[in-house]
Amino acid sequence: MLKVEGIEKSYNQGGLFSKNKQQVLKQVTFECQQGECLGIIGESGSGKSTLGRLILGIERPDCGTISLDGKDVQDRRVRMGNISAVFQNYTSSINPFLTVEAAIMEPMQAQQKLRKDQGNSEKVDLLLSQVGLDPSYRSKYPHELSGGEAQRVCIARAISTAPKLIVFDEAISSLDVSVQIQVLQLLKELKEIYKLSYVFITHDIQAAAYICDRVIIFREGQVVEIVPTKQLKDVQSDYAKRLLKHLITF
Amino acid sequence: MNIVEVEHLKVWDTNTGKVIIHNSSFEVKQGSCMAIVGESGSGKSVTCRAIMRLNKPWIRQSGTMLFQGEDLNQLSEPEMRRKRGKHLCMILQNGMSAFDPSCVIGVHIRETLQQHFGWNTRVIEQKIIHAMESVMLRHPREILNQYPHQLSGGMLQRIMIALALVLEPDLIIADEPTTALDTISQYEVVEQLIQLRERMGCSMMFISHDLGVVQKIADDVMVMKDGEIVERGSMHSVLTEPKHAYTQYLVSTRLELSNHFKALMQGES
Numbered sequence: 001m002l003k004v005e006g007i008e009k010s011y012n013q014g015g016l017f018s019k020n021k022q023q024v025l026k027q028v029t030f031e032c033q034q035g036e037c038l039g040i041i042g043e044s045g046s047g048k049s050t051l052g053r054l055i056l057g058i059e060r061p062d063c064g065t066i067s068l069d070g071k072d073v074q075d076r077r078v079r080m081g082n083i084s085a086v087f088q089n090y091t092s093s094i095n096p097f098l099t100v101e102a103a104i105m106e107p108m109q110a111q112q113k114l115r116k117d118q119g120n121s122e123k124v125d126l127l128l129s130q131v132g133l134d135p136s137y138r139s140k141y142p143h144e145l146s147g148g149e150a151q152r153v154c155i156a157r158a159i160s161t162a163p164k165l166i167v168f169d170e171a172i173s174s175l176d177v178s179v180q181i182q183v184l185q186l187l188k189e190l191k192e193i194y195k196l197s198y199v200f201i202t203h204d205i206q207a208a209a210y211i212c213d214r215v216i217i218f219r220e221g222q223v224v225e226i227v228p229t230k231q232l233k234d235v236q237s238d239y240a241k242r243l244l245k246h247l248i249t250f
Numbered sequence: 251m252n253i254v255e256v257e258h259l260k261v262w263d264t265n266t267g268k269v270i271i272h273n274s275s276f277e278v279k280q281g282s283c284m285a286i287v288g289e290s291g292s293g294k295s296v297t298c299r300a301i302m303r304l305n306k307p308w309i310r311q312s313g314t315m316l317f318q319g320e321d322l323n324q325l326s327e328p329e330m331r332r333k334r335g336k337h338l339c340m341i342l343q344n345g346m347s348a349f350d351p352s353c354v355i356g357v358h359i360r361e362t363l364q365q366h367f368g369w370n371t372r373v374i375e376q377k378i379i380h381a382m383e384s385v386m387l388r389h390p391r392e393i394l395n396q397y398p399h400q401l402s403g404g405m406l407q408r409i410m411i412a413l414a415l416v417l418e419p420d421l422i423i424a425d426e427p428t429t430a431l432d433t434i435s436q437y438e439v440v441e442q443l444i445q446l447r448e449r450m451g452c453s454m455m456f457i458s459h460d461l462g463v464v465q466k467i468a469d470d471v472m473v474m475k476d477g478e479i480v481e482r483g484s485m486h487s488v489l490t491e492p493k494h495a496y497t498q499y500l501v502s503t504r505l506e507l508s509n510h511f512k513a514l515m516q517g518e519s
Contacts, residue, residue: 178500205433
């Protein structure tokens with residue numbers, strides 16, 4: 001469904017007139033199937049968030065193509081309602097002037113400019129109950145929510161347009177471990193209900209192993225290894241082995 | 251012999267009248283490492299900042315906090331400033347905001363060491379480079395000439411540990427030092443913290459919400475919830491036989507995450 005083919009990306013480094021370029025992504029190619037959860041694991045600075053932004057179409061790759069069902073994601077009509085995102089920083093990803101209700105309705109309203117259908121307000125209740133919040137949250141503002149609650153609102157907003165693909169960029173990394181597990185369970189349930197595909201970007205291998213079907217081990221802008229989660233212990237590359245060895249388990 | 255004895259510590263916000271920490275009493279033994287665990291908003295960072303007396307001015311505190319037999323609450327601000335850094339050292343969560351962004355790392359380190367020891371620049375450089383090498387930082391001389399934004403979170407965290415090595419404090423307070431780091435740097439920072447304790451024999455207070463890290467480093471554990479201590483004891487007894495329902499909940503959620511992973515790693519080949 002999602003197809004990433006040979007993308008490269010580099011950023012200018014230094015001043016305005018500097019010619020130095022830092023290559024962030026080098027020849028990245030992979031696919032994500034319908035209903036699959038694909039994990040992207042890498043250290044900080046490995047370019048995994050840049051990859052996430054490229055999939056979301058927020059930035060353009062220097063070369064290569066990213067397509068959803070055969071159509072290029074650079075076209076916003078392809079992205080509209082089909083790709084959603086949940087980011088790490090839950091405090092800054094909801095407009096502080098909007099209530100929870102308005103925040104969840106925002107993407108639906110944007111979509112309805114194209115096709116007219118009503119009944120949003122019942123849908124907000126349904127979405128809130130699906131992410132485990134009760135309707136009393138509708139009139140709250142983001143600063144009144146805890147981290148886990150805010151992240152649930154972000155997830156409700158992401159699923160409101162019934163997308164095909166959701167990109168999670170470190171979506172659970174800044175939550176407490178006990179809340180992480182609740183959010184992960186929620187994501188699993190939602191995936192069944194909506195037949196979603198997930199791209200799950202994280203540095204936490206244990207969380208990725210909990211939810212993903214396949215993981216990509218990513219380093220210095222390159223795919224080191226793509227491995228099904230069930231065979232995670234049989235990783236081939238030295239880097240992946242080192243990563244697993246350095247994990248602190250409980 | 252206890253290095254820190256806190257009795258009836260109460261912390262409240264004068265703006266809203268809300269009590270953040272109700273009445274906590276605990277002690278840290280000489281040379282041991284005590285971990286404070288709990289979810290965000292449980293008051294674990296506030297407790298530590300209360301010991302350092304670094305809370306915001308509108309947050310007041312009462313109670314006695316004996317540090318090596320001296321009540322920190324009674325000290326004047328200049329006396330407290332001399333204690334901080336040299337006797338009580340804090341390692342913060344976010345390296346980016348812990349260092350002065352407008353000057354290179356070296357300036358910050360020189361300022362700190364000059365204040366406490368009055369060494370000259372050459373001695374300082376020699377000491378800090380030695381310390382940086384021992385926490386596995388490569389090219390220390392170049393790092394001293396870089397700005398905080400040019401370095402990664404793990405490197406900044408290790409620079410803070412190197413600075414603690416030179417200062418040789420009696421008590422180190424580490425406030426979620428590994429939370430913002432990725433797997434490999436988390437492992438390295440935890441290793442460095444363990445070695446730091448072995449080398450200097452100092453006491454440590456370690457705040458974290460990740461029980462995995464706590465298990466690796468701590469001797470004693472204190473569990474906090476909504477500003478109150480719900481359980482306290484040795485690391486082994488608290489984590490294997492938690493008595494309070496909240497501790498059981500914390501342990502079970504953490505176990506669920508790692509059991510799944512362990513099953514994967516041991517499962518069918």
